[in-house]
Amino acid sequence: MARRLRIGVIGGGIAGLTAAYRLARSGHAVTLWERQTQLGGQAAAFPLLGTALEYFYHHLFLSDRELVTLSEELGIADRLVWLPSTVGFFAQGRIYPLSSALDVLRLGIVPLQDRLRIGLVTFYLQHVRDWRRFEEVTAATWLRRWVGSRAFDRVWGAQLRAKFGPRADDVAMVWFWNKIYLRTQSRRSLFERERLGYVLGSFNVLIDRLAEAIQKHGGQVHAGLGVETIERHEQRWDVRDSTGRSTPVDVVVATIPSPLVAKLFPQLPETYRAKLLGTIYQAAVTLLLQTSRPLSDTYWLNIGDPDLPYTGIIEHTNFIPPTYYQGKHLIYVSKYVEQTHPYLSLRDDEVLAAALSHLPKVNPAFAPDWIENYWVFRERAAQPIVTVRYRAQIPEHRAPLPGVYVANTAQIYPEDRGTNYSVRLGNTIAHLIAEDLSAGRLVPMSSPVREAS
Numbered sequence: 001m002a003r004r005l006r007i008g009v010i011g012g013g014i015a016g017l018t019a020a021y022r023l024a025r026s027g028h029a030v031t032l033w034e035r036q037t038q039l040g041g042q043a044a045a046f047p048l049l050g051t052a053l054e055y056f057y058h059h060l061f062l063s064d065r066e067l068v069t070l071s072e073e074l075g076i077a078d079r080l081v082w083l084p085s086t087v088g089f090f091a092q093g094r095i096y097p098l099s100s101a102l103d104v105l106r107l108g109i110v111p112l113q114d115r116l117r118i119g120l121v122t123f124y125l126q127h128v129r130d131w132r133r134f135e136e137v138t139a140a141t142w143l144r145r146w147v148g149s150r151a152f153d154r155v156w157g158a159q160l161r162a163k164f165g166p167r168a169d170d171v172a173m174v175w176f177w178n179k180i181y182l183r184t185q186s187r188r189s190l191f192e193r194e195r196l197g198y199v200l201g202s203f204n205v206l207i208d209r210l211a212e213a214i215q216k217h218g219g220q221v222h223a224g225l226g227v228e229t230i231e232r233h234e235q236r237w238d239v240r241d242s243t244g245r246s247t248p249v250d251v252v253v254a255t256i257p258s259p260l261v262a263k264l265f266p267q268l269p270e271t272y273r274a275k276l277l278g279t280i281y282q283a284a285v286t287l288l289l290q291t292s293r294p295l296s297d298t299y300w301l302n303i304g305d306p307d308l309p310y311t312g313i314i315e316h317t318n319f320i321p322p323t324y325y326q327g328k329h330l331i332y333v334s335k336y337v338e339q340t341h342p343y344l345s346l347r348d349d350e351v352l353a354a355a356l357s358h359l360p361k362v363n364p365a366f367a368p369d370w371i372e373n374y375w376v377f378r379e380r381a382a383q384p385i386v387t388v389r390y391r392a393q394i395p396e397h398r399a400p401l402p403g404v405y406v407a408n409t410a411q412i413y414p415e416d417r418g419t420n421y422s423v424r425l426g427n428t429i430a431h432l433i434a435e436d437l438s439a440g441r442l443v444p445m446s447s448p449v450r451e452a453s
């Protein structure tokens with residue numbers, strides 16, 4: 001007979017919430033701790049203009065099936081909308097539309113022969129399913145070879161530099177392949193515009209529903225309580241939170257960034273620790289502007305121009321119309337940097353001041369008095385950097401300690417991190433725990449599992 005485990009989940013982002021929901025639903029006694037006062041991690045939103053908006057821009061792809069399934073299960077599928085998106089590329093001081101195959105042929109920053117090569121390589125990458133051939137080569141090496149150095153430097157190389165800075169040349173081709181492949185999955189045909197998804201009312205709708213469902217199944221959710229230490233006593237783990245309170249559990253699910261897992265479990269064997277500590281993350285700094293007018297007519301503007309030192313400008317209200325936000329325009333000015341980069345320590349007003357000097361390059365009419373409000377958000381572990389032979393350095397979900405499981409964005413592969421894959425991580429962990437319990441690899445408490453409803 002299946003038996004009930006006491007399970008502690010560390011981290012209340014999408015991965016932790018999904019794992020906690022699945023495990024509570026299977027009848028286990030689940031406790032979740034989230035260090036921030038708000039649940040949702042990187043996908044969380046804050047109240048704004050009568051609704052809520054993500055701290056960091058968010059959309060979904062048509063291929064995000066795990067997240068859609070979870071939304072259906074939680075009764076919020078009617079909040080998902082799928083709308084056409086507009087993509088642009090900022091280079092040589094202007095915006096080039098980049099929403100369709102024809103736009104690639106009109107990309108005047110490189111000669112026609114380069115555009116044709118870019119088009120052909122894109123078409124090829126959209127149809128490759130066996131990504132393993134891209135694991136041992138960097139994107140820079142592979143792309144230079146197939147589109148040539150000029151096209152690479154001005155288009156894809158410029159985008160890689162805008163996201164990964166000095167690490168751009170280290171990014172594996174498998175990461176780049178996935179970016180191209182995924183965007184095709186959000187198009188029904190080559191000539192149709194991409195459609196992207198959004199949860200109307202923000203990701204908080206999903207986050208709140210997950211928290212409610214955990215509690216409905218008897219789980220406990222502690223927002224605003226970080227886990228400070230975890231110690232092994234006899235057959236259990238004692239989880240000590242930031243109030244000093246200790247909670248005994250049979251199983252620990254850590255959904256926090258890899259270096260933090262290594263810190264919580266100093267007794268981990270060296271090979272596993274090396275995998276955790278070997279993960280390098282880019283940080284993200286996002287300036288969100290509320291304006292009285294649109295900056296452009298593009299939703300997603302990639303930047304490949306060293307004079308505009310950002311990774312992207314994401315004009316949310318060119319995707320979800322301003323009517324949802326009391327007629328206001330909402331623009332994220334996004335920059336990914338190394339965790340040691342000085343931009344990460346700028347004050348909010350300094351981040352704004354820098355943007356004010358650059359935004360007229362995107363729209364010469366832009367004036368500071370368009371800005372009605374602004375916020376700056378920072379995330380240190382925003383993007384794990386996928387380098388060559390990355391698969392060999394991914395820490396296993398089953399950590400080499402009794403009853404300890406790890407599920408974080410560094411383990412998402414070959415896809416790039418995203419909310420859908422954090423849902424998948426949560427599902428996977430619940431599945432592994434069920435498997436280990438039935439194989440006798442986990443020692444449960446004595447009370448039997450309650451039936452899920």
Ligand SMILES: Cc1cc2nc3c(=O)[nH]c(=O)nc-3n(C[C@H](O)[C@H](O)[C@H](O)COP(=O)(O)OP(=O)(O)OC[C@H]3O[C@@H](n4cnc5c(N)ncnc54)[C@H](O)[C@@H]3O)c2cc1C
Nearest residue numbers: 011013014015034035041042056058059226227418419422
């Ligand atoms: C700028 C940006 C844009 C993005 N855009 C998109 C997008 O368009 N579409 C998309 O699908 N995804 C997007 N993502 C990615 C997506 O948001 C994340 O991949 C996903 O939300 C990660 O969820 P998670 O649960 O795995 O991790 P996290 O959200 O990082 O959750 C981990 C949680 O653990 C908590 N924690 C850490 N230490 C402790 C501790 N000691 N005790 C308790 N709690 C602790 C943290 O506070 C955090 O809440 C974006 C991310 C960023 C940064």
